[in-house]
Amino acid sequence: MNMMRPILTAKELAIGYGKTEKGCILRGLNFDIYPGDMICLMGHNGCGKTTLLRTISRLTSPIHGQIKIRDRNIFEYGSNEFAGLLSVVLTDKIDMINMSVFEVVALGRYPHTNMWGKLTRTDKKIIMDSLEILGIVDLAGNQMEELSDGQRQKVFVARSLAQDTPILLLDEPTTYLDLPGKLEILRLLGKIVREKKVAVLFSSHDWQLVLEMVGWIWLVGGDNKLRVGVPEDLILSGDFENCFRHDKFIFNRQTALFQERKEQMNHVCLCGNDEDGIIWTGHALKKENFMIDEMHKNDSPLIYVNSSKQGCVWILKKNGAEKTLNSIEDLLVNLKTR
């Protein structure tokens, strides 16, 4: 990593709205992006993620400081020249109708084609390669309005890819997608980084998925400072917890999940012969304000998860009585009625 030269560097960057200090959101930013980086930009809503991406892509001017790509200030590049270095996928909802997927992806060739916009054989190959990487070659002839949200997002990523740039920025590419859609986009970004050796910087709120699939994050903390690192380090250092701190929630370091802070806890004891059963029963109990103890106390209810060939049953011992229940739902109902 250190042997390589960064493709993008920012020095003492301050960003925000307008041109004065008044609109400043983030300041004192210093960062490098290397070819082959896959970076996820995280932070609470309104922390300046989108503004940072917009500033890097020249849609907004920095308040001060500078960004350099290949050792040259980004504002020194001509429009076409810059479009050959950096492409973006924005959150703008584009109402695209009556355009085929191929035509939309072909728009990515804009900075490379002649004044007529004629696609050469090379252009067509690059477009098809982009579709190929995202696995949507068979959609090439489809109209945009026929696609699902996930497919549309892939088309826009393919369009950026067709722009053939060493840097790719994506603003919340996983928003609006269902879980498989989110996973798919993240997987494809990883694939693009590996196969194309481009640098990818994207913002996301899908912390759980990012933790699973991304090795390097930029975290905009509650103190408006940018922290850079491996996500696991940021969890252990408490930075992640600080960033998303909320009075009503506590951060669970084991699962990296925020959980509702409970005021009053009822104790129960949970045991059984089925691992999964215990985990999910515990999960449901926690939501309902129960504290799970390892050891059985006299006055607290005892739950035994009994798994057999007939399925799973829950045996509840409460106030001396014993009941066999067929679902977690029944269990919760019985626990709550005194």
Add this chain to the structure above:
Amino acid sequence: MTRYKTIFTILIFSVLLLFIILLVVGPVTIPIDSFWDILFDNNSVPKSWKAIFWEIRFPKTVTAFMAGAALAVSGLIMQTYFGNPLAGPFILGVHSGASLGVAFWIMATGVAGLILPEIFHDMGLILFAVLGSSLVLFLLLFLSRKIPGKLVLLVMGLVFGHMAGGIINILVSISSADKIRTFLLWNLGSFQRVTGNQLVIFTLVILLGLIISIFLIKHLNLLLLGEHYARTSGMNVERLKIFFILLTALLSGTVTAFCGPIAFVGIITPHMLRRWILSNNHSFLLPGCMLLGGCMAMFAEFVSNFFGTVTIPINAVMGLIGAPVIFLFLWKRKIVEES
């Protein structure tokens, strides 16, 4: 691809057909088989036919086609640029701007007591129409940077239209009767006023505009993605913006100068074509708009002369054909949005 070929074949065929119909039909019917003799100035045809052909029929046909093509193309460019399906030279107040320019020119020369040579008068007419329409478009452009909502922009266009109307009313009230008449006739819209040298100037200016518009196809396509994507894909938006504005002002301004404010062709043609061709690709839309716009204007000209001695003003025809089409479009759109 075959679909596009079929549509373009139909369009070209319609243009030729309407062209011939407009040359043949009128108070005096000139049969097609005499065209050859008229073109090559043979003496076998009556002199009056030649005069009617060269002084009335041919100029009005060419004018109608050129005007329709120019308005449709400028409407298309505005719709794509403003990202608004209801944008068009009429609704955005560009016509009003041109009207104001023309009113100013006609009345001001009258008030100043200037008597200008005809060619100079015509050049001034074009110049002022283009200036007027550019003025409105530049104002809209300026506002479009301050006002994010594109709907507000349309309302602004209407507001400008009313402002221009107010100034025109004042100009009318202080002008002499013959100037007012000239202006009111101009305001009705007609393809029959452009003759002789004017036709040459008109045709050349419109052709120039249409040829320039072909170079915008690539940029218009990118603009479908919105301005942010256009910028990050390498479009020099600031420079092209001025280009778009000047071109649409030149096209719709010139047509308005010569033919008067022609309604609806500009806004409707792109919609009809999109629905028909089922593509937003300007490589098809732009040439298609030229042909379809030309057809619409020629058809309107045909209808306006259809009832023999009574000539219905072009704008009346446009209103009667155009309004229901806009209505249908909005109706269908409403249904689509509700479903």
